[in-house]
Amino acid sequence: MRRSIPFAALxxxxxxxxxxxxxxxxxxxxxxxxxxxxxxxxxxxxxxxxVDETRQAAVxxxxxxxxxxxxxxxxxxxxxxxxxxxxxxxxxxxxxxPDITVGAHDWLGELTANGxxxxxxxxxxxGEFEPVSIEAFTQDGQVYGLPYAVENIALIRxxxxxxEAPASWDDAVAAGTAAGTQFPLLIQVSEEGxxxxxxxxxxxxxxxxxxxxxxxxxxPELALGGEPGNAFAGWLAEQGAAGVLDTAxxxxxxxxxxxxxxxxxxxxxxxxxxxxxxLDLAIxxxxxxxxxxxxxxxxxxxxxLSAQSENAILxxxxxxNYMSTEEAQLALYEAGNRPPALxxxxxxxxxxxxxxxxxxxxxxxxxxxxxxxMASVWEFWGVTEAGIISGSLEPTAGWEKMVTDIxxxxxxx
Amino acid sequence: MSSxxxxxxxxxxxxxxxxxxxARTWSAGFLxxxxxLAVVDAFGxxxxxxxxxxxxxxxxxxMVALLAAANYVxxxxxxxxxxxxxxxxxxxxxxxxxxxxxxxxVAFTNYGDGHNSTxxxxxxxxxxQNERRVEGSESFPLVVVSDGGELGFAIVDADGDVxxxxxxxxxxxxxxxxxxxxxxxxxxxxxxxxxxxVLERQDEVTALRVPVSDDAEDGSIRTTDARTGYVYESVLxxxxxxxxxxxxxxxxxxxxxxxxxxxxxxxxxxAVGWRVVVGFDNFVTAFGDARYAQPFVAILLWTFAFAILSxxxxxxxGLFLAITFNEDRLRxxxxxxxxxILPYALPPFLAALIWxxxxxxxxxxxxxxxxxxxEIPWLTDPTLAKLAILGVNLWxxxxxxxxxxxxxxxxxxGDVLEAAQIDGAGRVRTWRSVVLPLLLVATAPLLISSFxxxxxxxxxxxxxxxxxxxFADASVPLGHTDILITMVYSISGIDGNAPRNYGxxxxxxxxxxxxxxxxxxxxxxxxxxxxxxx
Numbered sequence: 001m002r003r004s005i006p007f008a009a010l011x012x013x014x015x016x017x018x019x020x021x022x023x024x025x026x027x028x029x030x031x032x033x034x035x036x037x038x039x040x041x042x043x044x045x046x047x048x049x050x051v052d053e054t055r056q057a058a059v060x061x062x063x064x065x066x067x068x069x070x071x072x073x074x075x076x077x078x079x080x081x082x083x084x085x086x087x088x089x090x091x092x093x094x095x096x097x098p099d100i101t102v103g104a105h106d107w108l109g110e111l112t113a114n115g116x117x118x119x120x121x122x123x124x125x126x127g128e129f130e131p132v133s134i135e136a137f138t139q140d141g142q143v144y145g146l147p148y149a150v151e152n153i154a155l156i157r158x159x160x161x162x163x164e165a166p167a168s169w170d171d172a173v174a175a176g177t178a179a180g181t182q183f184p185l186l187i188q189v190s191e192e193g194x195x196x197x198x199x200x201x202x203x204x205x206x207x208x209x210x211x212x213x214x215x216x217x218x219x220p221e222l223a224l225g226g227e228p229g230n231a232f233a234g235w236l237a238e239q240g241a242a243g244v245l246d247t248a249x250x251x252x253x254x255x256x257x258x259x260x261x262x263x264x265x266x267x268x269x270x271x272x273x274x275x276x277x278x279l280d281l282a283i284x285x286x287x288x289x290x291x292x293x294x295x296x297x298x299x300x301x302x303x304x305l306s307a308q309s310e311n312a313i314l315x316x317x318x319x320x321n322y323m324s325t326e327e328a329q330l331a332l333y334e335a336g337n338r339p340p341a342l343x344x345x346x347x348x349x350x351x352x353x354x355x356x357x358x359x360x361x362x363x364x365x366x367x368x369x370x371x372x373x374m375a376s377v378w379e380f381w382g383v384t385e386a387g388i389i390s391g392s393l394e395p396t397a398g399w400e401k402m403v404t405d406i407x408x409x410x411x412x413x
Numbered sequence: 414m415s416s417x418x419x420x421x422x423x424x425x426x427x428x429x430x431x432x433x434x435x436a437r438t439w440s441a442g443f444l445x446x447x448x449x450l451a452v453v454d455a456f457g458x459x460x461x462x463x464x465x466x467x468x469x470x471x472x473x474x475x476m477v478a479l480l481a482a483a484n485y486v487x488x489x490x491x492x493x494x495x496x497x498x499x500x501x502x503x504x505x506x507x508x509x510x511x512x513x514x515x516x517x518x519v520a521f522t523n524y525g526d527g528h529n530s531t532x533x534x535x536x537x538x539x540x541x542q543n544e545r546r547v548e549g550s551e552s553f554p555l556v557v558v559s560d561g562g563e564l565g566f567a568i569v570d571a572d573g574d575v576x577x578x579x580x581x582x583x584x585x586x587x588x589x590x591x592x593x594x595x596x597x598x599x600x601x602x603x604x605x606x607x608x609x610x611v612l613e614r615q616d617e618v619t620a621l622r623v624p625v626s627d628d629a630e631d632g633s634i635r636t637t638d639a640r641t642g643y644v645y646e647s648v649l650x651x652x653x654x655x656x657x658x659x660x661x662x663x664x665x666x667x668x669x670x671x672x673x674x675x676x677x678x679x680x681x682x683x684a685v686g687w688r689v690v691v692g693f694d695n696f697v698t699a700f701g702d703a704r705y706a707q708p709f710v711a712i713l714l715w716t717f718a719f720a721i722l723s724x725x726x727x728x729x730x731g732l733f734l735a736i737t738f739n740e741d742r743l744r745x746x747x748x749x750x751x752x753x754i755l756p757y758a759l760p761p762f763l764a765a766l767i768w769x770x771x772x773x774x775x776x777x778x779x780x781x782x783x784x785x786x787x788e789i790p791w792l793t794d795p796t797l798a799k800l801a802i803l804g805v806n807l808w809x810x811x812x813x814x815x816x817x818x819x820x821x822x823x824x825x826x827g828d829v830l831e832a833a834q835i836d837g838a839g840r841v842r843t844w845r846s847v848v849l850p851l852l853l854v855a856t857a858p859l860l861i862s863s864f865x866x867x868x869x870x871x872x873x874x875x876x877x878x879x880x881x882x883x884f885a886d887a888s889v890p891l892g893h894t895d896i897l898i899t900m901v902y903s904i905s906g907i908d909g910n911a912p913r914n915y916g917x918x919x920x921x922x923x924x925x926x927x928x929x930x931x932x933x934x935x936x937x938x939x940x941x942x943x944x945x946x947x
Contacts, residue, residue, distance in 0.1 A: 045612040070608070086907070093530030114529035115538025115685035121637050123552045141545055191793055191881060247793070248775030307538050312619045313611060316637040372526065372912065379890040379910040383883050390793065393885070405888040408704060409911065
């Protein structure tokens with residue numbers, strides 16, 4: 001008899017595992033209907049919101065106001081930001097996703113193509129947001145997300161090492177060399193390349209990524225190639241040969257070196273700032289390498305509404321009437337340090353010169369393309385840049401092959 | 414030892430003996446079993462109820478079946494063997510069979526970007542995406558009302574008058590309605606639905622369209638937050654009977670095609686598609702896409718080379734160390750052995766990440782400190798990158814081999830070696846004819862499983878080189894150190910660098926499974942000949 005006890009225990013754990021399976025398959029939404037059904041009198045409904053760690057506290061704050069005024073419950077589920085897009089795509093069709101999730105605007109094309117997001121109606125409030133933030137979340141005339149932050153890269157300058165903003169790339173390299181630090185200028189390249197960070201330098205040669213329509217939206221036609229693209233590729237090879245750009249410099253190395261005062265300049269975004277305590281920083285426009293203005297990508301962070309939400313009214317109410325307030329947007333600003341999307345909140349945040357600096361650079365930036373075709377571009381793009389910088393690829397031939405390969409991937413998809 | 418076990422197992426066989434069954438006595442053990450099964454049943458019932466709530470009938474019926482089986486097995490005296498097997502079977506069912514069948518199913522569908530959900534949801538998404546707010550139209554303060562259970566909207570129009578209507582009755586002015594500070598507080602002929610009521614019928618409220626007038630061209634009022642209404646008009650209309658979508662602005666009719674999309678006669682399709690079974694299409698793509706054919710051969714060869722060399726190098730080093738530290742004359746063997754196992758204690762993905770930092774061309778510890786600033790491209794030169802992967806895997810893997818070899822060596826009975834000595838065999842001869850065969854009998858199955866593991870050693874490749882450096886001549890983002898599993902990861906788009914294609918990924922993983930399975934089966938068959946030595 002005694003022998004069967006461990007086996008019974010095993011059976012319990014087997015059942016636990018099954019429950020866990022049932023639970024994971026049904027969690028999230030599972031609790032929602034139960035909550036509304038069991039205590040309808042005291043309860044104003046429940047919505048589930050996916051957030052990442054940086055934004056958790058800020059959303060919690062806005063949710064508290066919402067809960068107090070409407071009697072609803074907001075359940076926050078903490079997720080890794082990198083996992084959200086995939087999980088959202090996979091779980092919404094099964095009815096198990098959240099009602100609302102945080103996300104980036106450049107997911108939009110993919111999310112709408114898969115039918116997992118619903119448009120939101122922000123009505124006349126659209127005018128109260130930074131125009132680029134609403135444009136970024138707009139597709140076919142419909143707004144699909146409530147923006148809360150605008151982010152872009154700029155030139156971060158250590159004023160102790162370089163008192164003045166450089167006018168051009170060559171100025172920056174000269175000033176950096178004159179400063180006598182280990183690196184004249186820091187820019188993360190890494191072995192796989194970093195086309196996002198290199199983009200402003202590419203645009204300064206007049207080469208974009210996709211053709212832009214008159215209204216600023218992107219058409220699925222590549223704009224990487226041609227004369228401007230080849231000029232940029234040639235410049236990459238020169239800088240790589242001169243040692244200014246180096247594939248051994250990764251994000252971590254670049255940030256650590258700048259924090260240690262090894263260079264007066266680094267090209268990066270507001271997310272780097274907290275790694276530089278004690279440095280006196282100024283934010284400047286990115287110096288142009290090819291003669292035209294160096295315009296980075298601007299990314300907009302916002303909240304998406306699930307197309308399968310069973311609590312659409314509550315979720316819309318929360319987004320449109322609570323997350324769009326100045327307090328909520330400022331709380332998100334404090335948490336993430338990116339300029340808010342709501343103009344009134346952005347004006348308050350701009351009292352900080354660093355935020356103001358990034359905002360000024362962003363005013364001139366291009367929104368990151370959100371068309372689904374963008375997914376096929378990154379990997380070819382980065383590796384080619386890295387190859388040209390390290391000298392393993394011949395610049396013109398390498399760049400042209402990249403354009404052909406991306407076109408091939410687009411045609412195959 | 415083994416013979417003792419056998420006799421014990423045989424013992425309960427005369428089950429028809431007059432001994433009372435375990436299941437029938439009220440011993441302490443029986444009560445314990447009863448309590449544990451009660452807990453199991455309670456969990457089972459909870460899962461069944463949760464599944465019922467979710468309408469997940471697959472989970473529900475499997476759980477009911479499992480529960481019935483568990484109760485029968487543990488209370489019946491006829492199911493003795495199953496008492497031991499059932500927990501394992503349950504695990505097998507959940508973790509293996511289900512996953513295998515689901516992967517198999519997905520491999521025959523076009524599940525991926527643009528074909529993410531069911532047709533029903535795709536239709537719903539298309540309709541919602543193609544419903545536009547009438548340009549320049551106003552927003553109206555709105556309340557939800559009901560007329561004998563039928564929901565409707567009441568709005569305050571531009572002139573400040575109240576209008577109300579339902580899905581069948583277009584908006585019409587209502588006299589004597591009261592408005593307090595822009596909020597409607599009473600509408601004669603209708604009941605106001607309070608917030609609680611709205612929340613209970615959210616789906617109905619968001620789906621409700623109240624026509625502005627008898628003319629459908631004028632659009633209809635809808636709301637997303639039950640506080641404000643807007644005038645919308647639909648661009649796409651779904652005809653359920655004909656199963657077609659019609660674009661009201663152009664008049665183009667879209668009908669579903671075999672790929673799970675709505676297609677017009679000119680071949681243009683609507684954006685959102687759904688999952689359909691596509692037969693062997695994914696397998697055809699896996700082998701038929703010209704862009705993949707050439708890198709596929711290189712990657713297949715490297716995968717075999719990587720897996721075989723990894724097993725070989727780690728085994729040889731582990732064996733060598735095991736023999737060395739098995740020598741009685743060596744002092745401090747325990748300390749050495751503990752140190753040897755250290756790499757085994759680190760999580761492999763962390764170790765691979767650290768190594769990729771150590772091997773950085775310019776700032777890595779190995780180049781900068783050990784080699785005095787030699788900028789050796791460990792991870793970016795095709796040959797060196799392969800060597801680096803094998804080297805790091807050797808570092809990661811030899812402790813395991815060291816452990817199993819030490820165990821196997823110590824398990825070889827001393828009398829066998831003594832007998833060899835008496836027979837006049839020298840050290841080398843003893844080693845070759847006695848120790849090595851006995852060692853291989855014990856370790857061969859582990860070597861095969863190690864081969865299977867390294868064949869799919871995703872973590873190491875992904876964390877150390879990311880598959881790079883890239884093939885300079887290929888038109889797809891694959892590299893010299895990519896193995897089959899990282900290739901699947903890359904071309905299926907799960908890493909976010911290509912449009913996702915779960916169907917293709919599943920098809921490719923089935924191909925990999927067939928390769929690994931075949932090799933393992935052959936290898937296991939061959940190891941049987943080793944066992945004849947016993």
